[in-house]
Amino acid sequence: MNNNIVTKLQNGLGKAITYFILLSCVAIFVVYLVQRFGAQYAEDKIKEQLDQSGLAPFVQYGSVHLDPFTLTPSLENVSFGNENAPWLRFARISFNSYPINYPDLDVDFWIQESPIDSLSRDTRRLMRAAGVDTLLGKGSFTSKVEGEKVSSQFKLDIKDIGKLNLFSNINVLDHNIAMSDLRSDVIASFALGQPEALPIIYGDVIELHSLKVEYEESGLIAHLLPKSALSRDSNENQLNGLKYMSQALGLAPANSTEAEQIAETLLTFLKQPEKLNLTMSPPSAISLKELALLANEGTLYKDSKMTLSND
Structure with a gap:
């Protein structure tokens, strides 16, 4: 191989390396911009929905993270309820769509490992009844709105307690009802131990098409009823x-x-x-x-x- 060919190969290789380095820098910069400004946009949208739903006073979080490759925004270190003794602590809540396609929801969540003394009195009472002293689990919630029809699926897996799957199909007859209000009322009624409030508030405007609940035991019944x-x-x-x-x-x-x-x-x-x-x-x-x-x-x-x- 003569010197001219070697020189050309060296020059070509040098240019290729230089282009690769430049493209890598551009890609890293683009990822940084997406992550920084995308996370800010996601946080603004999340704050907007929390404010509209009336849940803002009950939800505290450490930060908002955006995966620049999947465009999945997540809330990190979330507590629900009183900040010092919350109902639940979450390591992460991820919204599996971006931009957030509200009122449709597709959410995954991970319950942070929480000793019984770190949670609210109501949660401690339920944990003692279930025979567990540490709460740890994961779950998901999906909900799709098509006109007046709302189909939802909720999954929950709690360590040493069990797995719960809930599927529902309902009609919301009053178009003036915001899904954010409905969802926050459902959460609040169960969190406060008053699910009977829902028929009083929404008795005439919500129709049930179907409901399915599946429970798989992994410790709850053994604790409650040996x-x-x-x-x-x-x-x-x-x-x-x-x-x-x-x-x-x-x-x-x-x-x-x-x-x-x-x-x-x-x-x-x-x-x-x-x-x-x-x-x-x-x-x-x-x-x-x-x-x-x-x-x-x-x-x-x-x-x-x-x-x-x-x-």
Whole structure:
């Protein structure tokens, strides 16, 4: 190989390296700009939604991070509730779309490992009842709005407690209701232990098409009701107790075939806690007010086409 060819190769290689370095610098600079200004835009949008939903006073976070490659904005070190003793602490809450396509939501979250004494009194009470002294878990929430139809899916996996999946399809008949208000009211009603407030607030304007709840046990039932406690009473007494529980909850009269089916399914689950599924599929959409009336009449299980199974 003559000297001219060697010189040309050296020059070409030098230029290639120089271009590569320049392009790398440009790429790093672009990533920096996307991350910095994208994170600021995401934080502004998140603050806007928190303010609109009325949740701003209850949500504190350390920072907003934006993945420059997936364009996924995340809240880091989040606490929900009182800052010193929150209901929950989250290591991260990620919004899986950018820009945030509100009112549709696609959110992943990770519950920060939280000792029982670091959380609110209400959460501590629930943790003691569940037999855990440290809370750790993850989950997701997706919700899609198409006109008046809202389909949602909620998943939660809590270490040493269990996995919960909830799927719902509803109609929101009043177009003046903002999804931010509805979602914040749902969160607030459950956080305050008052889910019965929802039929009062939204009884005439929300219709249920379908509901499905799946629970997979990984410690909760074993803590709440050890096998030794079940063995102290006869099957007949346990079944009767569960039948009267169905009546007290407005599901079915204690002497009905529906109450018997509920009791047998629950007792099977309690003796061998693995999976429990509940579905509600009314023949036509039914309002929250009508569901509350069915519960008052004690026929909710039958008239809403509810089923309970261990499948």
